[in-house]
Amino acid sequence: MRKITFKTLTKVFLVLVFSTTPSLVLSQVNPSPKPKSDFWNHVQFGGGFGLALGSDYTNITVAPSAVYNFNEKFAFGTALQYSYIDQENFYKSNVFGGSLIGLFNPLPQIQLSLELEEVNVSNTYQDFGEDYKDNFWYTGLYVGAGYRTNNVTIGFRYNLLFDQDIDLYGQAFMPFVRAYF
Template identity: 55%
Template sequence: MKENSVKILTKTLPFLFFILTNIGIYGQTDVPAHPKSDFWKHVQFGGGFGLAIGSDYTDVTLAPSAIYNFNDYISIGTGLQGSIVSQKNYYNSSIYGVSIFTLFNPVEEIQLSLEVEQVRVNNTFRNTTTGTLKDNFWNTGLFVGAGYRMENVTVGIRYNLLFDNDKSVYSEALMPFIRVYF
């Protein structure tokens, strides 16, 4: 019987030694249970806000956006846009939509951009002689732009390659912009 116990012990001790040393080794490693992502370190938020109030005229625009910086040169982003324009007893318009864009910074001070924008335009015109006219349509814009960049602010100009003078939410193909990201 003693011989059997020695055999079992000689077989069991190496196994127990192996298990206990491995538990000790894994217990000493500093591996987090959930590796931390650095995704949010590359994300910036910003956008635009516009307000124009005059005699019987109101124009309010809100356009939040976010970008992901792949590196110092290339960013990709998306944005929302909402706008309400009203001229008392004559004109009402609501505009809402989305955009996707890419920013390229060949040098620190210069920012080039390419943006696709899709907005829904709902216009209502009122006239005492002709009545009410509604003009609702989708407007797609493809903008190329260039700007001067100062840290998180870019001031520039963009051009709508798909501009149609008869069916556009914008009055001109060329328009200035100010872009701010935090």
């Protein structure tokens, strides 16, 4: 029987270390790194804010939104919306919800849009000291067109689902200002 010496153990250890080190080191190297996503380079944030104050009247609207630009002509996005309206001793309203929007720019200055909006409306009317409450969901489908300069579009939109009996906005045709940065 052959005696194992310290010198032999050292040689075996060194052979094992040097023979496995290259494979361990190379296994840590990623030969084809994943390309970084440029998703956020195509996203724009924006929205709208409205404030109207008058004698015994308050109207506040906040509507943040974001769109993803597929290319220079097409974009798709989503928005949130909240509005508070108060006509003292007569009417209060809270409107909240969201929308999906598609944008098409056939020319750099022209923007066409299609928007589906779903909001919850909670109204309180006061009449002769009594409160009357009305709570409902409202759906709007808008087609729009506007003039675009840089990040701002000014135009008009029309609600294809407008129902005069559900008096949320009062009319089907309304102006808009849209900004994305």
